[in-house]
Amino acid sequence: MKVPFLSWSARLKEEKPLLLQAFERTLDSGLFVLGPEVEKFENAFAKEHAIDPALVVSCNSGTDALILGLKALGVSLGDEVIVPSHTAVPTISAIEAVGAIPRFADIDDETWVISLPSVKKLLTKKTKCIIAVHLYGNMVDIPALLQLGVPVIEDVAQAQGSRWKGHWAGTLGAVGAFSFYPTKNLGALGDGGLFLSREKFLAEQARMLRFYGQKTRYQAELPQGINSRLDELQAAVLSLRLTRLAEDHKKKKNLVQSYRSGLEGLPVVFQRIPAECDPHWHLFVVATESHERREGLKKFLEESGIGSLIHYQTPNHLQPAFSRYRRENLPVTEDLSKRILSLPLYADLSPDSLDYVVTKVKEFFSIR
Ligand SMILES: Cc1ncc(COP(=O)(O)O)c(C=O)c1O
Numbered sequence: 482m483k484v485p486f487l488s489w490s491a492r493l494k495e496e497k498p499l500l501l502q503a504f505e506r507t508l509d510s511g512l513f514v515l516g517p518e519v520e521k522f523e524n525a526f527a528k529e530h531a532i533d534p535a536l537v538v539s540c541n542s543g544t545d546a547l548i549l550g551l552k553a554l555g556v557s558l559g560d561e562v563i564v565p566s567h568t569a570v571p572t573i574s575a576i577e578a579v580g581a582i583p584r585f586a587d588i589d590d591e592t593w594v595i596s597l598p599s600v601k602k603l604l605t606k607k608t609k610c611i612i613a614v615h616l617y618g619n620m621v622d623i624p625a626l627l628q629l630g631v632p633v634i635e636d637v638a639q640a641q642g643s644r645w646k647g648h649w650a651g652t653l654g655a656v657g658a659f660s661f662y663p664t665k666n667l668g669a670l671g672d673g674g675l676f677l678s679r680e681k682f683l684a685e686q687a688r689m690l691r692f693y694g695q696k697t698r699y700q701a702e703l704p705q706g707i708n709s710r711l712d713e714l715q716a717a718v719l720s721l722r723l724t725r726l727a728e729d730h731k732k733k734k735n736l737v738q739s740y741r742s743g744l745e746g747l748p749v750v751f752q753r754i755p756a757e758c759d760p761h762w763h764l765f766v767v768a769t770e771s772h773e774r775r776e777g778l779k780k781f782l783e784e785s786g787i788g789s790l791i792h793y794q795t796p797n798h799l800q801p802a803f804s805r806y807r808r809e810n811l812p813v814t815e816d817l818s819k820r821i822l823s824l825p826l827y828a829d830l831s832p833d834s835l836d837y838v839v840t841k842v843k844e845f846f847s848i849r
Contacts, residue, residue: 484825484834486788487664491829496721500670503717510713515692518716525723526675530649538676538687539711543638543660545691546674547575550634550656551610552705553678553686556581560609563631565595566798567814568614572636573797581609585798587811591753593766594621596813603809604629615640615650617792617823618666618733618760619752623653634658641666642730642761650761651677656687661719666761667726669715726761729828733762736830740765743839747846748774764792765826767842772819779822781845787838790823 493500507518519539527534540546556562558580564572566585576583587599594616611629613621614636620643626633633654637643641659643650651657661673676687686703689696694706711719741751749767754760769775775791782789796814797803824838 482834482837483786484788484830484838486790486823486825487827488829489663489827499721500718503721504714507713507717513713515710516713518713518720519711522711522716522720522723523675525720529723529726530652530677532652532677532679535681536678536684538684538691539716540674540676540687540691540709541711542571542672542674542709543636543658543662543665544571544575544578544674545707545709546658546660546676547572547612547634547636548578548707549676549687549690549709550658550678550683551575551579551581552690553676553683554610554632554634554655556609559607561603561605561607562610562612563600563603563608564612564797565614565616565814566796566809566811567593567793567818568616568636568797569638569793570797570800570802571638572612572614573800573803576612582607583797583803583806584608585796585806585809585811587809587813588616588817590813590817592619592755593617593752593817594619595626597622597625599811600626600629604631610634610655612636613654614638615643617752617764617766618643618762619754620645620650620758620760622755622757627654632656638662638665639763640761641763642726644759646757652679655680656683661715666729666763667719667722669722670718671712671715673711673715673719674709675711730761732828733826734760736826736828736835737762737765739832739835740824740826740839743836744842747843749842762826764823766792766821766823768817768820769822770820775820775822778842778845782824782838782841785841787841788825791818791821792823794818 560581635654637651638660640650657677659675661669691709694703
């Protein structure tokens with residue numbers, strides 16, 4: 482049996498007639514960027530998140546959504562932005578893109594998201610913003626972070642559809658930055674992203690910034706504008722897929738439950754999900770007892786036809802590209818990155834495939 486880390490062939494087959502209809506509609510409209518499909522998607526997204534459509538600004542990627550957030554908040558050259566080191570590289574690239582300085586925080590050893598005590602240690606007069614990354618589907622306690630009095634950008638790339646006490650991820654901080662990269666909970670057939678802010682002023686800034694700083698065509702109001710627009714085809718795909726988000730959430734919740742009960746008793750630990758959080762799982766990650774065990778398990782799964790990945794092997798504060806920033810001592814991040822392994826998880830993962838993965842993980846531990 483083979484279980485790829487991710488497969489969307491079943492989903493694409495099912496969606497194909499609807500996708501073709503959406504493509505045809507877009508072709509016939511003759512409009513390809515920021516047209517009626519984008520407006521329709523922004524309205525549907527806003528409705529789903531119980532927020533005014535004027536507060537939702539689609540753009541070209543999750544990285545751009547973070548950049549728009551930082552720019553709208555006025556973060557610029559020399560400002561400090563506190564961010565977990567344990568995140569995807571683009572969270573840091575966005576900070577660099579506005580000339581700000583990333584200050585790397587550690588993560589909590591149970592929830593694996595940014596640690597509040599670590600953030601507190603990094604606060605200085607230059608701190609302009611905190612980027613909280615909702616990792617693998619789990620959420621950061623945003624209300625607790627907001628107590629520090631610094632604007633918080635939520636990086637929702639990995640937690641679209643998660644909720645904290647009923648509030649959608651991305652609606653609690655000053656800005657929510659979403660990614661529609663194909664692998665995400667809500668994925669396009671290419672790049673896409675979205676900025677959301679409950680503050681009208683910030684959303685207005687982001688709307689101009691994504692369009693070269695223009696309020697209306699050929700009328701530049703804001704400096705430092707960029708070109709970051711969602712195209713009509715991707716918007717049509719996203720509108721279609723938005724309607725399935727809740728169903729996927731349920732499916733993945735059941736799959737994670739099966740993984741957790743199937744792997745119970747083995748020497749692996751799972752991410753702790755706070756009682757306030759209802760995660761829409763993006764990744765299912767286990768941590769082994771040691772680095773050697775992780776490497777052995779990965780190899781054994783590969784030999785058994787099972788795909789796995791590591792999110793992330795090299796913490797950002799140790800990446801060569803970021804070596805010029807202050808080297809923090811981040812023991813939890815450094816230890817966890819050596820022991821984690823992401824197992825296959827997607828809404829259409831069959832129960833047989835999941836059982837096969839569980840059987841093979843058990844087999845690995847029984848013979849070692
Ligand atoms: C946590 C996190 N932030 C930001 C991004 C960037 O999103 P995009 O690839 O859409 O630019 C990603 C995507 O990999 C991510 O996982």
